[in-house]
Amino acid sequence: MVNPRTIQWAQLFVLPEQPVLPLQGRLRFAIVQAILDGRLASGAALPSSRELSVLLGLSRNTVTSAYLQLMDEGFLEARPRSGVFVAPNARPLSAAHAEPPIGTVRQMPDWSARVLRSLVDLPTLSKPEQWRDYPYPFVYGTYDPQLFPTEDFRECCVRSLARSQLSHWTPDFETDDVPDLIEQIRTRLLPKRGVFALKEEIIVTIGAQHAYYLLADALFDECTRVGLEEPGHPHARNSFALRKPKWVEVSVDEDGVVVEGLPALDYLFVTPSHQSPTTATLSLDRRQWLLREAGLRDFVIIEDDYEAENLYAGEPMPALKSLDRSGRVIYIGSVSKSLSPVLRLGYIVAPLALIKELRVIRHAMVRHPSAFLQHAYALFLSLGHHESHARRVNAAMQERLALAAQALHEHLPDFEFALPQGGASIWVRAPAWVDAGELALVARSHGVLIEAGAVFFLKPPYPCPFFRLRLSSIAAAQIPAGIRALALAVDELAQGRGARLSG
The missing domain is CATH 3.90.1150.10 (Aspartate Aminotransferase, domain 1)
Known part of the structure; x- marks a missing residue:
């Protein structure tokens, strides 16, 4: 006859399907979830390491190691000659249930009337959930x-977690960035695009879309005339739309954005390396003409150097920013797009006066992008993995x-x-x-x-x-x-x- 207690333990300690975790980690996961879910109350006795190892088909060392680590973390406690128990404060206290005050109005706010800057109706790139x-x-x-450099990126993450490296990324950077990443961007990435910048002229962003938002927040309002390529990059358009600028359509042909006959502008957003979405590359003549027009007509160019590294034929075209001698080009780059978009690391290169403003805005939003990720990616660049x-x-x-x-x-x-x-x-x-x-x-x-x-x-x-x-x-x-x-x-x-x- 099967012991009911054995059935109970077997149901309680089902090891999750977590291939990334070793057996000991999966056992700790199961015990912690049982405690946090309330299925193991404070003071509850756990089976002995011998009993649990037989029940789950694990070695006794695996169970003992899991118990010891959970004791160190305050989930379990050992009582002399009694066994292992759930610690008294293993499960965090929850707020007591309370009734709302008498006479509370239950009518919900009308959020459609309260939201002042909505993007829900704007079209954007999307794909099915599945x-x-x-x-x-x-x-x-x-x-x-098939292409993700798993071992290379893992090496950089592991190195960043070394005790000797913790001081490089664990402090609060406030408005600053990890110096190692700024230096890699300045000396490794930008020179390949013909761009040379001071470290004070670079700010790290949470991807290119964060860069769009920061620039719109700092520079645009309802009176700002913003030129967009037609067709153009929907993510930039939607980020800029939060400040409701005056849109100015600028035509695109097989050679990229058409610079002849530009309408009156304050800012022009362009993707000259590989125009999004047509993939056209802006010619050198057009780049030089565009910069002359910007100076003569007093507008600023926002250059997203979109997919500049993905070049299969011909010589790399210099970035607009590399030809800029009057500070009229704001340059947006990405260090993570070719690796994986979910890593969310980009940067802006711009005159110092604007970068100072952007740092304060970024600090109000997110303080700064993940310092750990910045440090790991600086290693990724410095070791040649990026190239x-x-x-x-x-x-x-x-x-x-x-x-x-x-x-x-x-x-x-x-x-x-x-x-x-x-x-x-x-x-x-x-x-x-x-x-x-x-x-x-x-x-x-x-x-x-x-x-x-x-x-x-x-x-x-x-x-x-x-x-x-x-x-x-x-x-x-x-x-x-x-x-x-x-x-x-x-x-x-x-x-x-x-x-x-x-x-």
Whole structure:
């Protein structure tokens, strides 16, 4: 007959599926959760290490080590000749339940009337919650597990946790950044783009979008005339929109932003390295002309050096900031985008007077980005991991671009695109009758995710025949089949359109 107490322990100490944790860690997890959930009350007796090791099929040393660490952490206590028990204060005290005062008005505030700066209705790049279940995800904002430098990045994180390194990142930096990262940005990243800056002219951000927000907060109001590429980068547009500036559309062609005949501006946001979303590279002549216009007409350029490191053909084009001699270019860069967007590390290079203001605004928001992550990434850069990773990514993206181009020519010959010199995406123009938003919905039923082009336009046309194929989240082997499946979706859309017209 099975002992009821044994059944109880077996149910209480089910080890979680946590492959990253060793057995001892998984046992500690199970015990701590039982205590915090109230299933093991203060003073409750636990089974002996011998009994629990037999029950769970673990070594007695594993159970003993788990018990000892939980004693050190105040969850358990040992009583002489009695055994192991849950410590008296192992579970934090919770506030006592209380009734609201008599006469309390239960009507909720009208938040739709109270929110002064809402973005919920603005279109933005998005993907289904279960996007990983789709076999052909041509979408942005993810990392490639095949390319992620796991061991290199892990080495840098482990080194940052060494006792000798704690003093470099554990203090509160207030408005400052980790000096090692600023130095790596200044001496390793920026010179490759032709940019030379003082350490006081650089501020670290929580990704490029944080940079957009800081600049909008400091520089824009309802009277500010902000020029945006059309089509352009939706994340920048939405971050800037919080300050409700006056939008000025600036055309884009196969050579990037059109600088001739610019309207009156206070600021112009551009992505000259690989224009988002068209991937066009702004020519050197246009860059020089744009800087002359900025000086003559007194506007400031905000340059997002988008995917500048992803170059597959030709010589690197110097950043606009490298040509700037009058402090009219604010430069935005990212140190984590090629690794994984979720790491959220970017930076701004700008004149000292503006950087001082941005530091105070950033401090009011988040004080500063994670000092630990800054320190770990400074090591990642200093050890050369960033450059070697960039080379691997570039080789992989070059292969994927070639496969995608070949498949598009074969399966969608009526669709127009220009093979980019770099970046990780292809901007496609479908025949005029295709609306890419409608195509994206049909494509999902074929397992394909694409980025419909309307989100990139301030004023999208209808039908909007443009869409973007992002190649950073899909394996090379899946690309030809993904384009074939997209062609099937186009056929299905055409059949539905034909049925509607004949009806």
